[in-house]
Amino acid sequence: MLQTIFEVIRKDLRLLIRSRSSLLIILLTPLLILLITGVSLEKQTNFYITAGVYSDSYSHLAKSYISNLEMQSVNVKYFDSEKECVDAVKYGTVQACIVFSPDLRIEDKYNGFIKFYVDYSHLNLAWAIKDMLFTTAQEETKELSQNLIDDLLSVVETANKNLDLQKSDLTNLATSNDKLSSIFSTISSYLSVINPKFDFSLLKLDDIEDSASSLKLKSSGVVSLASNKLSEVSNSLDELKSSVSQINDSQVNSLILPKIDKIKTDIISYQQTILANKNSIDSTAGELQSYIENLKNQINNLSKILDEVRISQDKSLEYVSDGKKQVANILNSVFDLQKSINELEKKIDQVSVFSSGKIAEPFKTEIESVTPEKHSITLLFPTILSLMVLFVSLIISSTLLQMEKQSEAHIRNLITPTKTLIISLGIFLTTLIVVILQYSISLITVAPMLSIKGFFLKFLEALLLTILSSSVFIFIGILIGSSSKSEEISLILTALVALLLIIFSGMIYPLEAFPRGLQMVLKLNPLYLTDYFYNQIFVKDVVLTKIPLQILTQLCWFVGLFIALVLLQELFDEKFLISHRNKALHKKKKRNSRVENEETEKLTKLLVELNHILSPKNKITTEEIENAKRLYLKALSIYQKLDKTQKEEFFDELNLIHKKLSAL
Amino acid sequence: MQSDVILKVEDLDVNLNNVQILKDINLKIYNSEILSLVGPSGSGKTTLIMTLLGLIKPSGGDVLFAHKTKKGIVFKSIFDHLDYFRSHVGFSSQESSFYKKLSVQENLEFFGAMYSLPRDVIRQRTTILLDLFELKEHKNKIVDELSGGMKKRLDLAIALIHNPLILMLDEPTSELDPVLRKEMWYFIKKINSRGKTIILSSHFINDMESVADRIALLSNQKITLLGTPTEIRERMGLLDQIIIETLPGNYDELLKTFYTSPKIGLKNHKHNFNNLVLLVEDSHKALVEIVKILENASEKIVNLEVRKPPLEELFEFIS
Numbered sequence: 001m002l003q004t005i006f007e008v009i010r011k012d013l014r015l016l017i018r019s020r021s022s023l024l025i026i027l028l029t030p031l032l033i034l035l036i037t038g039v040s041l042e043k044q045t046n047f048y049i050t051a052g053v054y055s056d057s058y059s060h061l062a063k064s065y066i067s068n069l070e071m072q073s074v075n076v077k078y079f080d081s082e083k084e085c086v087d088a089v090k091y092g093t094v095q096a097c098i099v100f101s102p103d104l105r106i107e108d109k110y111n112g113f114i115k116f117y118v119d120y121s122h123l124n125l126a127w128a129i130k131d132m133l134f135t136t137a138q139e140e141t142k143e144l145s146q147n148l149i150d151d152l153l154s155v156v157e158t159a160n161k162n163l164d165l166q167k168s169d170l171t172n173l174a175t176s177n178d179k180l181s182s183i184f185s186t187i188s189s190y191l192s193v194i195n196p197k198f199d200f201s202l203l204k205l206d207d208i209e210d211s212a213s214s215l216k217l218k219s220s221g222v223v224s225l226a227s228n229k230l231s232e233v234s235n236s237l238d239e240l241k242s243s244v245s246q247i248n249d250s251q252v253n254s255l256i257l258p259k260i261d262k263i264k265t266d267i268i269s270y271q272q273t274i275l276a277n278k279n280s281i282d283s284t285a286g287e288l289q290s291y292i293e294n295l296k297n298q299i300n301n302l303s304k305i306l307d308e309v310r311i312s313q314d315k316s317l318e319y320v321s322d323g324k325k326q327v328a329n330i331l332n333s334v335f336d337l338q339k340s341i342n343e344l345e346k347k348i349d350q351v352s353v354f355s356s357g358k359i360a361e362p363f364k365t366e367i368e369s370v371t372p373e374k375h376s377i378t379l380l381f382p383t384i385l386s387l388m389v390l391f392v393s394l395i396i397s398s399t400l401l402q403m404e405k406q407s408e409a410h411i412r413n414l415i416t417p418t419k420t421l422i423i424s425l426g427i428f429l430t431t432l433i434v435v436i437l438q439y440s441i442s443l444i445t446v447a448p449m450l451s452i453k454g455f456f457l458k459f460l461e462a463l464l465l466t467i468l469s470s471s472v473f474i475f476i477g478i479l480i481g482s483s484s485k486s487e488e489i490s491l492i493l494t495a496l497v498a499l500l501l502i503i504f505s506g507m508i509y510p511l512e513a514f515p516r517g518l519q520m521v522l523k524l525n526p527l528y529l530t531d532y533f534y535n536q537i538f539v540k541d542v543v544l545t546k547i548p549l550q551i552l553t554q555l556c557w558f559v560g561l562f563i564a565l566v567l568l569q570e571l572f573d574e575k576f577l578i579s580h581r582n583k584a585l586h587k588k589k590k591r592n593s594r595v596e597n598e599e600t601e602k603l604t605k606l607l608v609e610l611n612h613i614l615s616p617k618n619k620i621t622t623e624e625i626e627n628a629k630r631l632y633l634k635a636l637s638i639y640q641k642l643d644k645t646q647k648e649e650f651f652d653e654l655n656l657i658h659k660k661l662s663a664l
Numbered sequence: 665m666q667s668d669v670i671l672k673v674e675d676l677d678v679n680l681n682n683v684q685i686l687k688d689i690n691l692k693i694y695n696s697e698i699l700s701l702v703g704p705s706g707s708g709k710t711t712l713i714m715t716l717l718g719l720i721k722p723s724g725g726d727v728l729f730a731h732k733t734k735k736g737i738v739f740k741s742i743f744d745h746l747d748y749f750r751s752h753v754g755f756s757s758q759e760s761s762f763y764k765k766l767s768v769q770e771n772l773e774f775f776g777a778m779y780s781l782p783r784d785v786i787r788q789r790t791t792i793l794l795d796l797f798e799l800k801e802h803k804n805k806i807v808d809e810l811s812g813g814m815k816k817r818l819d820l821a822i823a824l825i826h827n828p829l830i831l832m833l834d835e836p837t838s839e840l841d842p843v844l845r846k847e848m849w850y851f852i853k854k855i856n857s858r859g860k861t862i863i864l865s866s867h868f869i870n871d872m873e874s875v876a877d878r879i880a881l882l883s884n885q886k887i888t889l890l891g892t893p894t895e896i897r898e899r900m901g902l903l904d905q906i907i908i909e910t911l912p913g914n915y916d917e918l919l920k921t922f923y924t925s926p927k928i929g930l931k932n933h934k935h936n937f938n939n940l941v942l943l944v945e946d947s948h949k950a951l952v953e954i955v956k957i958l959e960n961a962s963e964k965i966v967n968l969e970v971r972k973p974p975l976e977e978l979f980e981f982i983s
């Protein structure tokens with residue numbers, strides 16, 4: 001069996017090599033793809049972009065942005081209107097259109113914008129352009145942000161310093177407030193102590209007045225009594241004198257009477273004094289009464305004043321109380337303010353970043369490669385290699401199978417004891433050899449361009465995975481070739497399958513854009529897996545043992561497709577035989593009809609010629625008769641070959657010619 | 665005779681796409697004979713050969729091949745022992761079956777490998793066949809560069825690379841000019857002379873008379889006639905063919921008279937524009953009467969020919 005497989009491989013390789021176009025495609029295509037890609041992308045990460053720009057009025061900011069773009073090798077083209085600029089993107093004259101708002105500047109009330117128009121129908125390019133233009137815009141914005149933040153920061157710093165100063169003032173304010181509060185308390189206590197209430201009844205002014213009146217009255221009574229008594233005494237004395245005078249004792253008279261007179265004079269003086277005192281008392285009592293009256297008036301005034309004082313005290317107390325409250329509030333506010341200032345200070349202290357650059361771009365958003373820095377060709381290489389493996393495997397296997405099926409030799413192969421599966425396996429191995437050859441050529445060709453460490457090991461690892469992935473694609477190609485009736489159908493199907501595999505491999509459209517559930521399914525795509533393998537090996541420097549699941553999945557494809565091929569082989573053979581038989585019949589019919597048509601055409605021409613020679617108008621020469629006979633015999637031999645129906649068609653005409661010739 | 669039977673077809677029915685192609689075919693193929701399958705286009709010759717090769721599974725009946733054992737010959741179904749059977753059968757179809765981009769020798773070697781022959785055997789057989797088919801000088805030529813005749817010879821050589829017991833040829837001379845056709849028949853006879861059983865289909869029925877040992881006529885999905893060319897003639901009554909060409913050639917009138925004359929014994933006829941082909945039982949008796957009728961009809965004899973009818977025409981009459 002091995003010898004048979006070997007012979008099949010040898011035969012297929014010979015057929016491939018002897019077909020110049022196939023050989024050219026097989027050997028040169030991968031080289032060409034890799035070289036072109038290599039040359040065009042070596043050390044080149046930027047796209048050559050022409051960007052259209054438009055603004056009603058270009059500000060300094062817009063101009064700065066444009067000059068930044070130009071510095072990044074972007075060819076800038078100015079347009080007179082936004083529409084023209086956008087149309088240019090549509091027609092592909094420019095790859096992007098950037099519209100700046102008139103007099104683009106940074107102000108609170110000014111809503112400035114930079115609008116980008118890109119053509120998303122060129123998906124990958126659109127992203128790249130967007131990325132490039134946005135990066136420039138971001139850098140520009142970052143610079144502006146940095147300036148604004150610088151201003152803002154200086155204000156914050158000043159505020160912080162002022163806060164420090166204000167903090168001690170606040171402490172003083174709080175202390176003063178405390179003092180004020182205690183003053184208020186003292187005032188309040190003093191005020192509270194003041195009792196402007198006085199019970200003027202306690203002065204008993206009326207009693208004094210009464211007493212004064214009574215005193216006046218009593219003094220009048222006493223005076224009148226005293227006066228009366230003195231008068232009585234005087235009278236008594238007069239009586240006494242008279243009595244003594246009657247005693248005719250001169251001595252006694254001399255002694256007693258003077259005495260009585262004196263007493264009487266004294267009494268009179270006394271009476272006078274009493275009267276004088278009584279008047280004095282009366283006047284004093286009068287004065288006292290007026291004083292009391294005055295005092296009463298004064299007391300009334302005082303009472304009024306005291307009332308006012310009380311009201312004032314109450315009000316003062318209220319004010320003091322309010323003042324205290326206000327002071328307390330102020331104190332609270334001061335405390336709150338102090339607390340706020342403390343917190344603010346604390347927060348300002350907590351702010352560890354005071355660099356405008358840091359604030360404008362808090363994180364240095366660098367996209368670091370998980371692999372060492374590689375050339376773009378290295379990053380692209382896995383995809384190119386995957387596509388090459390896909391196309392070469394699919395196309396060669398399906399083409400070889402179709403070549404086999406379309407070859408008349410296939411029917412002979414079917415009657416040999418060798419199973420068709422062996423032929424398919426031969427095709428499988430032939431394609432695999434070609435793929436391995438192309439893989440090796442490609443890798444060796446681009447090796448100098450790739451910054452791959454441990455090239456030989458990676459070459460072997462990738463070779464193993466190439467064999468696995470290629471096997472899957474070859475089986476698909478064989479299945480396509482086996483199930484297709486013709487090379488055209490096979491090619492169309494191959495292209496369709498390749499297209500589907502590419503679309504759902506993430507090469508054109510990222511798989512991450514699909515719903516999660518679908519992503520899981522799409523990640524089973526053998527082309528995705530192939531690309532993944534090469535990526536892991538060449539870009540991420542990952543060893544095979546780290547990706548067992550993906551290898552297992554690809555292995556499942558391999559086994560599944562092989563089983564499918566084994567199961568379907570008999571069906572394919574049966575279909576081929578039926579189609580072969582139909583083709584053979586069709587060919588036979590076609591050939592017969594072609595032969596017949598050729599014959600009838602020849603016969604018709606001969607008959608026309610004969611009829612012309614034998615026409616009654618012509619005078620026939622001997623030479624012409626001989627020629628006619630020769631043509632007749634020719635026509636006759638063709639006639640004999642015709643089938644019954646065709647013979648009937650020509651019978652009459654030939655019969656007539658025969659008769660004409662016989663008559664000659 | 666039973667011991668000479670190499671292949672037996674029993675009650676074979678073949679349906680393809682629900683169309684009955686062959687019905688109730690019974691046939692024995694003998695060792696070292698040339699059996700020719702003839703019949704009109706679409707009569708099922710190719711289908712029968714494909715079935716005999718085991719490429720088409722019959723809907724009924726079986727194809728059995730003689731398998732020599734110690735106890736004697738046992739007949740086994742080819743469909744149950746396809747690989748074994750195929751290693752003893754060679755095949756060549758109307759279209760040359762080889763790889764046009766390979767050389768003569770490469771083709772032979774490739775197909776030798778397909779029969780799992782050892783390398784030395786392949787080399788040996790290749791040399792023999794290159795000699796046999798006079799292709800030695802062209803062995804390194806790419807097949808596409810060969811002439812039509814050489815291609816046909818190579819096709820035959822490939823069919824014989826594994827030294828089969830039976831060789832099946834489907835229309836081996838179609839599309840060949842008479843010279844190449846003759847050459848082909850020569851090689852077929854040569855192969856047969858080396859003990860190979862040959863089953864072939866051809867629409868050159870007349871050629872079969874000299875090539876085939878037996879002829880099987882396929883028509884209406886069945887074998888309607890089977891035998892050696894002589895047996896077929898006998899079975900058809902050993903008819904003679906008289907070709908008459910007269911002037912003025914009122915053949916319609918003449919035919920009416922011929923049919924009414926019992927002495928002529930006219931079995932069938934063919935009316936060509938310039939002659940009449942009559943199929944009669946006894947040409948001697950018929951000729952006398954025919955000449956009389958022609959004289960009476962004032963027909964001047966231009967040509968008069970008596971011969972044994974070619975098989976093709978006999979089959980034409982039958983069909």
